[in-house]
Amino acid sequence: MAAAFERMGEVRAEHRQLAYFVGDWKTKTTVWMDPKAPPQESRGTSHGEATFGGRYIETKFDGDMMGQPFSGRGVMGYDNLDGKFFSTWYDSMSTGFFLAYGSYDKASNSYT
Numbered sequence: 635m636a637a638a639f640e641r642m643g644e645v646r647a648e649h650r651q652l653a654y655f656v657g658d659w660k661t662k663t664t665v666w667m668d669p670k671a672p673p674q675e676s677r678g679t680s681h682g683e684a685t686f687g688g689r690y691i692e693t694k695f696d697g698d699m700m701g702q703p704f705s706g707r708g709v710m711g712y713d714n715l716d717g718k719f720f721s722t723w724y725d726s727m728s729t730g731f732f733l734a735y736g737s738y739d740k741a742s743n744s745y746t
Contacts, residue, residue, distance in 0.1 A: 641714050645688050647713035651738070655691045655710065663699070674700060695746070699727060705738040719745060 659680040664673045678697015685692050693708040706725030713720055719738060724731040736746045 640717065643689075644714055646712065646714065648738070649688050652691045652710055652712065652719075653684060653688065655693065656684050657682055661695070661697060663697075665700075676700070676704070678704070695725075702727070 636713040659682070661678045661680050663676045663678070665676075666673045676698045678695055680693055680695045682691050682693045684690070689713040690709050693706075693710070695706040695708070696704075698704050704726055708721060708724060710719070710721045712718070713735075715736070718735045719736045721736075722731060738745050
């Protein structure tokens with residue numbers, strides 16, 4: 635158990651690559667509510683910050699969605715034991731949260 639706990643706490647290359655998301659960003663979101671209608675666009679700002687020695691990236695988003703003020707928060711990280719990236723999200727338009735696990739493809743430089 636001690637060895638698993640030690641592996642869980644390591645800051646690895648996967649954690650360091652998430653540092654890309656640290657900083658202040660201007661955002662543009664495009665949503666198609668109806669494929670026959672033009673898309674809705676909204677703008678906002680996002681701030682990403684590394685926490686707990688680079689193990690996680692916390693994101694704070696503020697903007698608008700469908701003409702309404704919209705705020706959201708998320709956490710990204712890499713689970714050393716499962717070998718997967720993860721992302722959580724909760725926001726001002728719902729009462730639940732989103733949890734996703736995925737991978738990174740180096741060839742296309744994309745997360746799935």
